[in-house]
Each structure stands twice: as structure tokens, then as C-alpha cells.
Amino acid sequence: MATREPVRIGELSERLGIPIKTLRRLADAGRIPSERSPGGHRMFDPHAVASSLSGALPQPEIVPARTPDWRGSRSLDGLDEALVWGAAAEALHLDRYEEGVRIATYAFTEMLNNAIDHSGGTTSEVAVWSSPQEIAFRVADDGRGAFAHLRAGLALERDLDAAAELTKGKRTTWSERHTGEGIFFTSKAVGVFRISANGFRLTIDNERGDVALGISTVRTGTMVEASIPIPPPRTLRAVFAEFADDDRGFSRSRPTVKLFGSGVTFVSRSEARRLMEGMEPFADIDIDFGGVEDVGQGFVDEIMRVWPSQHPGVGLHPINMNEAVEFMVRRAARRLDG
Structure with missing residues (x-):
């Protein structure tokens, strides 16, 4: 508990x-x-x-405030996500060969498929907005909530811990049917991504290069919102190429350190072990220290020396470090080389 x-x-x-x-x-x-x-x-x-x-603070918008250009309510039992998106794309006259539409197609169908397979709910409410400047969508279900579901499946302590786990990729409670790639790649491909459930929200803003956790008014089910700028700054193929290769598939992860603790200082080995939990399948790991002010010797030693010694062949690449963090990381790296 x-x-x-x-x-x-x-x-x-x-x-x-x-x-x-x-x-x-x-x-x-x-x-x-x-x-x-x-x-x-x-x-x-x-x-x-x-x-x-809950409900007392303003929620920054991901999708337009106006009425959706297309919306629908669907029973999740036996639902085909491709048919739902096809109906929306046809009604909105979307050109499937445009790169922004390609990204929207992938992201929408992945998120609706998650609701079908994982939510435990009965109904999904979907909406799409389309303009010359962007495509945006919302997928909501009435299930148990994504963070609570992942917390239970991975035996985590808090729903907030589950939100942080989603930034790793390959974290799934149903490995026979899912690789854990859908949310990860969707969050990297769109302009802004938000998943809200169980009273919390995880926002990944690729336009500003920021990741944030906050409270949400969504306490029942899960709501996913995303916006894709037109034209998008990079292709869907480029996103896959950044985190995958032809031989090993999904091979690179980029966990965000600041989501795996409380505050901006990380000192304990337990925090480091939590950060690296489940990272064994990856060949390369970019450890994002953005927003972290200080790190302790134990935290860095666990990541840069202990974990690599137990998982040879995995490349660790610390990024977005301030001067103090970089000093500690370089110090740990020298100990490893020595």
C-alpha cells in the first residue's frame, strides 16, 4: 500500500x-x-x-478552447481504433500524406488502443480539432486511471511514481500485447502531450523542451491530450530514428531525473536505483538532469559506476547538466575509469 x-x-x-x-x-x-x-x-x-x-486551479490548455471539429463517444468493447480515426480524418478532410496528419494518426490510434486494452473502462470520449496551424486531439476513458493501473502493475508506492516511469518507455503491465512504446513515442512525436489521471497530470512540452508533473481535475479514468503543429518540426520517422535502430528496435531511453524524487537535490542511492529501475533493455540511455540543482556522491556513484558495472554494454549519456552536477558526474566517471 x-x-x-x-x-x-x-x-x-x-x-x-x-x-x-x-x-x-x-x-x-x-x-x-x-x-x-x-x-x-x-x-x-x-x-x-x-x-x-482539484478543480480550484486553472489547467493550462493543450487543445483549443473552442468546440471540437469532430467528436464521438464509443464503447470500448471490440472497438477498432483505426476505424475511429478513419471516421475523424474523413469528416475533417485530412490529407494522410501530410506529415502532421501522419503524426496525429499514430498518436491518436496509440492512445485509443491504450484505452481499449488497459483502462478497464467501458466508454471512450474522443475529440479532434483541425486548423491550418495545428491538429489536436483528446482521448478520454472511464476506467481505473493510467497512473493507478501502472502503479499496481509495477508494484510502485505512489501514482506519481507511475507518472515518472512513463518517461522511460518499455514500461507496460501487459508485455504479451504491448511493448511500452506507445506513450513514449507519442509524447516525443507531438508538440505538446499531456496525460491526466488519478488527480495528477504529466505534461511533456517538446516545443519548450520541458517536462512537468502537476495536479489535475481528472480523478476518474484517463484523459490524453496532444497538439501537433503544422508543419511539424520533425517527421515521425526522425523520432523513431532517434530512439531506435534497425537491429535492436526501441533501444534508447531518456528518463527525466527531476521526476524521480522530491525537490531539486538528489543525494541517495535509493533515488538512483529508482531512476534506473527497468532500464536494462536499452542499449543507450540519455539521463536528463534538466532542472536538477545538486546531486550527491552516492546518487551519482550508483548511476555512473554501480549500475554500469552490473549492465555492461549499455551506454549512459548524462545531458542538460549545470556546472555543479557536471562536476560530480565527471568525478564519478574518473573513478570508473580508474
């Missing part, structure tokens, strides 16, 4: 993606629950806070 340890306001801010000043103001006004520790520090239950805030 997931633990619900109370946290201080700084950690709460990092977990929910809400500024400390905003949280303090909400706590002072009694809009979010809190308690005092024996030392007088204000403590928070992140799940209780997320529940209190």
Missing part, C-alpha cells in the same frame, strides 16, 4: 508543481489542509492537498 508521509511546503511545491507562495497563501486561507509538526513546521499530505485543489 502506498505510504502517505506528510511533507514540508518545499517538497509539496515540487511534487504538485505549484509555487511555495501560492501554497502558503492557500494554507493560510484554509483552502488546503495542513498540520504543525512538534517543531512548529507546517506539514502537508500531498494526496489530501491535491484532492482539495
Whole structure:
């Protein structure tokens, strides 16, 4: 069962993606629950806070605010995702040879297939927007919620942990039918991607090069939203080529370090082991340190020395490091070479 340890306001801010000043103001006004520790520090239950805030904060939009150009409601039982997209594409006169439409076709059908196979729900609500500037879509179901489903399947502690796992790729609860590639490649191919479930949301903004976790109003089922700029900055083939090769298929991953802990400092070996959990199938791993301010010797040693020694032949490539992080990584690399 997931633990619900109370946290201080700084950690709460990092977990929910809400500024400390905003949280303090909400706590002072009694809009979010809190308690005092024996030392007088204000403590928070992140799940209780997320529940209190659900619907109270504005949700940045991924899809246009206007009425969808095409929408539908479908029973998930026996549903064929290709037929659903075909109906939308025909109604909107989309040119299947245009690269933006190719990406939208792949992304929409992958996400609807996930709802069919994984959600445990009965119905899906789908919508598509089309303009000369972008194609956007939404796929929502009434199932158990993607983060809770993945948390249970991978025996994780929290739904938030499951959201972070999705940035790795090859993380699936049904390996006989799925490779775990769909969400990963979809999130890399579109302009902006968001998956919302169980009171949280994971947003991957490829236009700004940012990844964020936050609270969501979606507490039942899963909602996936994506937008594709027209023309897209790169082709679907280029996305596959970046993370796959002809011989080994899906061979490269890019986990985002800041999603695998609380705060911007990573010091423990347990955090490092969690980051690297399930990465064995990959030939190359880009470890993204964007947004991380400091790392400890144990954290870096576990990633750069211990894990490679147990998995020879896998290439580790730290990226987006500040000066302090780079110093620690280089220090660990010298120890490995020595």
C-alpha cells in the first residue's frame, strides 16, 4: 500500500508543481489542509492537498478552447481504433500524406488502443480539432486511471511514481500485447502531450523542451491530450530514428531525473536505483538532469559506476547538466575509469 508521509511546503511545491507562495497563501486561507509538526513546521499530505485543489486551479490548455471539429463517444468493447480515426480524418478532410496528419494518426490510434486494452473502462470520449496551424486531439476513458493501473502493475508506492516511469518507455503491465512504446513515442512525436489521471497530470512540452508533473481535475479514468503543429518540426520517422535502430528496435531511453524524487537535490542511492529501475533493455540511455540543482556522491556513484558495472554494454549519456552536477558526474566517471 502506498505510504502517505506528510511533507514540508518545499517538497509539496515540487511534487504538485505549484509555487511555495501560492501554497502558503492557500494554507493560510484554509483552502488546503495542513498540520504543525512538534517543531512548529507546517506539514502537508500531498494526496489530501491535491484532492482539495482539484478543480480550484486553472489547467493550462493543450487543445483549443473552442468546440471540437469532430467528436464521438464509443464503447470500448471490440472497438477498432483505426476505424475511429478513419471516421475523424474523413469528416475533417485530412490529407494522410501530410506529415502532421501522419503524426496525429499514430498518436491518436496509440492512445485509443491504450484505452481499449488497459483502462478497464467501458466508454471512450474522443475529440479532434483541425486548423491550418495545428491538429489536436483528446482521448478520454472511464476506467481505473493510467497512473493507478501502472502503479499496481509495477508494484510502485505512489501514482506519481507511475507518472515518472512513463518517461522511460518499455514500461507496460501487459508485455504479451504491448511493448511500452506507445506513450513514449507519442509524447516525443507531438508538440505538446499531456496525460491526466488519478488527480495528477504529466505534461511533456517538446516545443519548450520541458517536462512537468502537476495536479489535475481528472480523478476518474484517463484523459490524453496532444497538439501537433503544422508543419511539424520533425517527421515521425526522425523520432523513431532517434530512439531506435534497425537491429535492436526501441533501444534508447531518456528518463527525466527531476521526476524521480522530491525537490531539486538528489543525494541517495535509493533515488538512483529508482531512476534506473527497468532500464536494462536499452542499449543507450540519455539521463536528463534538466532542472536538477545538486546531486550527491552516492546518487551519482550508483548511476555512473554501480549500475554500469552490473549492465555492461549499455551506454549512459548524462545531458542538460549545470556546472555543479557536471562536476560530480565527471568525478564519478574518473573513478570508473580508474
